[in-house]
Amino acid sequence: MSKFIRYTDEDIEKAKGIDILEVAGKLGFTVINQGSIYSLKEHDSLKIYPKTNSYFRFSTGKGGNTINFVREFGNLSFKESVEFLLGENNISPSLDKVSNDKKSLEKKEFKLPKFSKDLKRTYAYLLKTRKIDKDIVNECVKLGKIREDERHNVCFLGKDKLGKVKYCAFNGTIPDKRFKGEVEGSDKSYSFNINNKTDKLIICESPIDVLSIMSILKEKGNLNEFSYISISGLTEMPINHFLEENKNVKELLFMLDNDQRGIEGFERISEKFKDKYKVFNFSYLYENYKDLNEYLVKKGQEIVKENILEVEENLQIDYEEEMEM
Numbered sequence: 001m002s003k004f005i006r007y008t009d010e011d012i013e014k015a016k017g018i019d020i021l022e023v024a025g026k027l028g029f030t031v032i033n034q035g036s037i038y039s040l041k042e043h044d045s046l047k048i049y050p051k052t053n054s055y056f057r058f059s060t061g062k063g064g065n066t067i068n069f070v071r072e073f074g075n076l077s078f079k080e081s082v083e084f085l086l087g088e089n090n091i092s093p094s095l096d097k098v099s100n101d102k103k104s105l106e107k108k109e110f111k112l113p114k115f116s117k118d119l120k121r122t123y124a125y126l127l128k129t130r131k132i133d134k135d136i137v138n139e140c141v142k143l144g145k146i147r148e149d150e151r152h153n154v155c156f157l158g159k160d161k162l163g164k165v166k167y168c169a170f171n172g173t174i175p176d177k178r179f180k181g182e183v184e185g186s187d188k189s190y191s192f193n194i195n196n197k198t199d200k201l202i203i204c205e206s207p208i209d210v211l212s213i214m215s216i217l218k219e220k221g222n223l224n225e226f227s228y229i230s231i232s233g234l235t236e237m238p239i240n241h242f243l244e245e246n247k248n249v250k251e252l253l254f255m256l257d258n259d260q261r262g263i264e265g266f267e268r269i270s271e272k273f274k275d276k277y278k279v280f281n282f283s284y285l286y287e288n289y290k291d292l293n294e295y296l297v298k299k300g301q302e303i304v305k306e307n308i309l310e311v312e313e314n315l316q317i318d319y320e321e322e323m324e325m
Contacts, residue, residue: 116149133211194227204292
């Protein structure tokens with residue numbers, strides 16, 4: 001057992017900064033050059049991005065920095081991964097190089113949950129907690145894109161051209177208990193999206209963020225100028241599929257989370273599309289917030305406060321005028 005060591009932020013940043021390609025080699029993997037990115041012979045769905053010193057494994061939807069890489073492929077804890085990268089305590093990863101990504105891609109049966117007859121909890125959650133515009137929720141329900149299961153989770157559905165449901169993500173509706181996931185066997189290629197047949201596609205991380213930006217743009221009056229898609233798990237699969245079926249798209253407008261994962265996700269995903277499409281990163285529009293929904297919720301609260309102050313000021317003016325009479 002290694003002795004206890006408390007690592008500083010500087011130590012952790014140093015570990016993250018170690019060249020991920022060198023680390024992959026040290027772990028015994030065969031690195032394959034594919035131009036500006038790299039892959040591994042042993043895991044063909046994994047891509048390494050030297051520019052951001054990060055990786056992403058498309059078969060699992062997981063990725064991250066050098067520490068994450070060592071944790072996943074060395075079967076080590078966070079602390080042990082840092083120790084390994086910094087060359088301390090002779091930590092030896094227990095490698096599992098033989099696992100083939102094709103096994104991870106084995107299709108599991110997709111079975112939708114039983115849906116509730118009403119959507120009371122869904123409407124309460126989306127309108128009151130998430131501050132989503134009611135008309136937008138109504139339209140998504142009408143399109144069969146939003147349902148509520150018998151456990152009262154809100155379900156976001158993705159369909160193929162024939163209207164068959166291929167994808168289902170869900171969110172719990174209890175405000176102080178964050179619970180979300182995807183139904184097993186969901187095909188990420190058909191993730192939650194709203195297709196307005198436009199040449200501009202807004203790309204968000206989650207269905208909630210899609211509904212948030214739609215609510216914001218509805219207020220501004222240009223809701224239908226864009227199509228919208230969520231890429232749960234920060235995978236490019238939904239984008240690829242959407243673009244294959246919608247050749248009219250010319251601009252990709254990324255609105256991902258303002259955290260490290262979202263920043264790295266944009267760098268990684270946009271790299272593939274920047275040569276063929278106009279690519280924009282609009283996360284700076286809500287740079288002081290984690291994501292679009294946090295912006296929508298807190299901005300709404302600020303507007304309410306401003307209105308209250310305005311009412312109080314008007315009341316004070318009326319009171320003072322009355323006293324002078």
